[in-house]
Amino acid sequence: MGGTINIVLAVDVIAALSGQTQEQSVLMMDDGPRTAENPGTPHLITYCWPGWQLNWAIRQIDLQTPAAIKSIRFQSLGGPLMTAADASTLVWSGIVPACLIPGELYRYQIAVEMARGINSMLFINTPALVVPLAV
Amino acid sequence: MTQQLGIVVIVDVDAALQAGTLEGCTYFFENAGPFGSTGMGTDRLVSAINGTYWADGSQASEQVLNFVVTGVKSLPITLPKDYAHIRARQQELQTLAAARTLAADDAAANNESPVNFFARLRTPQYSTIRSPSGQRSETILLDYLGQPVSATFDTSELPSRRAEAGVAQIPPIITDITGEAVEKGIIYPAQYGSPDLVNGGWYWSATVATFSPRVWSYTLHIALYRLVQDLTTHQATWEPVQMSIDAKLNILNRPMRNGFTGGGTGLLPIGMP
Numbered sequence: 001m002g003g004t005i006n007i008v009l010a011v012d013v014i015a016a017l018s019g020q021t022q023e024q025s026v027l028m029m030d031d032g033p034r035t036a037e038n039p040g041t042p043h044l045i046t047y048c049w050p051g052w053q054l055n056w057a058i059r060q061i062d063l064q065t066p067a068a069i070k071s072i073r074f075q076s077l078g079g080p081l082m083t084a085a086d087a088s089t090l091v092w093s094g095i096v097p098a099c100l101i102p103g104e105l106y107r108y109q110i111a112v113e114m115a116r117g118i119n120s121m122l123f124i125n126t127p128a129l130v131v132p133l134a135v
Numbered sequence: 136m137t138q139q140l141g142i143v144v145i146v147d148v149d150a151a152l153q154a155g156t157l158e159g160c161t162y163f164f165e166n167a168g169p170f171g172s173t174g175m176g177t178d179r180l181v182s183a184i185n186g187t188y189w190a191d192g193s194q195a196s197e198q199v200l201n202f203v204v205t206g207v208k209s210l211p212i213t214l215p216k217d218y219a220h221i222r223a224r225q226q227e228l229q230t231l232a233a234a235r236t237l238a239a240d241d242a243a244a245n246n247e248s249p250v251n252f253f254a255r256l257r258t259p260q261y262s263t264i265r266s267p268s269g270q271r272s273e274t275i276l277l278d279y280l281g282q283p284v285s286a287t288f289d290t291s292e293l294p295s296r297r298a299e300a301g302v303a304q305i306p307p308i309i310t311d312i313t314g315e316a317v318e319k320g321i322i323y324p325a326q327y328g329s330p331d332l333v334n335g336g337w338y339w340s341a342t343v344a345t346f347s348p349r350v351w352s353y354t355l356h357i358a359l360y361r362l363v364q365d366l367t368t369h370q371a372t373w374e375p376v377q378m379s380i381d382a383k384l385n386i387l388n389r390p391m392r393n394g395f396t397g398g399g400t401g402l403l404p405i406g407m408p
Contacts, residue, residue, distance in 0.1 A: 053400065064139040064201065066166050072394065074405045088138075088170055088185050088196070090394035094403035106405050115168060129405070 002052035005032040013065035056092035157380040186345030186388040209306040219275035223259040257285035262371035305360040314353035348388035
C-alpha cells in the first residue's frame with residue numbers, strides 16, 4: 001500500500017462567475033512527495049503511484065460563495081459512476097490502479113457547481129495524473 | 136462542504152410601515168439555492184443546511200449564517216460610510232465657487248442678480264437618526280441618485296415634503312435574533328464588528344449546530360426607520376419602528392458518499408490513456 005496525496009482545488013467563485021478565465025479563477029495544488037508540475041494553475045500534473053490514495057477537495061477563496069465538485073471524469077473511461085442531486089454530500093477519493101502506463105498523462109475533468117443552473121457549472125479539463133517513469 | 140451562507144433580507148420599508156408588518160413586504164435571498172433552499176424572493180425562506188457526516192458518524196461540514204438587511208428604497212449599503220459627506224462637500228464647493236463669481240462682480244455679465252443667486256442656493260438637509268437604543272446621530276439626506284436633498288431659502292414649501300418624495304431611506308437593521316432555533320441551541324447568533332463599514336461596521340452572524348436534522352424556526356427582529364418632521368423646527372428625524380419576521384432552517388443530515396463508487400473508496404476509474 002502507498003500513501004495519500006491530497007489534491008486541492010481553490011476556486012475564486014466570484015471571478016469565475018464574472019467571466020474571468022480559468023487561469024485567473026482556478027488554482028490547483030497537491031501535497032504529493034514529488035513536486036507537481038504547474039502548481040497553482042488549473043494545469044496541475046500530479047505525480048502518483050499505483051496503490052496510493054488520491055483525495056480531491058474544493059475550497060472557495062471567498063467562503064461565502066457556494067462551490068462543490070459535481071463530478072470527476074477521466075477521459076479514458078466515462079463516468080462519473082455517481083450522479084447525486086446534491087454535490088455537497090460527495091467526497092472524491094480513490095486508489096490509483098496498477099494499469100497506468102508510467103510517463104503517460106492521464107487527463108481528467110473536474111465539474112464544479114457554483115450556483116443554480118447550467119451557466120453556473122465550471123468544467124476544468126486541464127489537470128492530469130502521471131506515474132513517473134523512475135520510481 | 137464548509138460554507139458560509141449569506142442571507143440577504145430586502146425590506147419594502149414604505150409598505151411595511153403602512154401595513155404594520157414585515158409579512159408580504161420582505162424578500163429573502165441567499166446563496167444555498169443549488170443545495171435545496173426554498174422561498175427565495177418571498178417572505179418565507181427555508182434555508183437548506185447541509186449537516187453531512189462521515190461513515191464514523193463525525194460531522195463533515197459546519198455552517199455559518201451571515202445576515203445582511205437593506206431596504207428597497209435604500210442606497211446600496213456597500214457605499215463608503217462617509218459617502219453623504221463627500222457628496223455634501225462637493226455641493227458646498229460648487230456653492231462657494233458660485234458665490235466667488237458673484238463677489239467678483241461677474242454676475243452682471245451673467246445677468247444674475249444676488250437675489251437670484253440666493254434663491255438658487257442649495258444646502259444639504261440634515262436629519263437625525265434615533266437608534267433603537269435611543270442614541271442620536273446626524274446624517275445628510277440623499278436622494279435615490281445619491282445626491283444631497285437640498286433645502287433652499289424658499290420656505291414656501293416644507294423641506295420635508297420635497298424630501299419625502301425622493302429621499303433614500305436609512306437601511307433597516309437587525310436588532311436581535313430569537314426563536315426556537317436559538318432557544319434550543321441550534322443556532323448561536325451574535326453581532327460582530329467588521330472592518331467593512333457596511334451597516335456601520337456591525338453585522339449579525341450565527342453558527343449552526345448541524346447534528347439536529349429538522350426544520351427549525353427563528354425570528355429576525357428588525358428596526359425600520361420612519362422619517363418624521365417637526366412641523367415647527369422642520370427638523371427631520373428617522374424614528375425606529377420595531378418589527379419581526381420568521382424564517383426557517385432545514386437542517387439535513389446525510390452521509391458523505393464517495394463520488395466515484397457511491398460507497399467506500401475503490402480504484403479510480405482510469406483505463407487506457
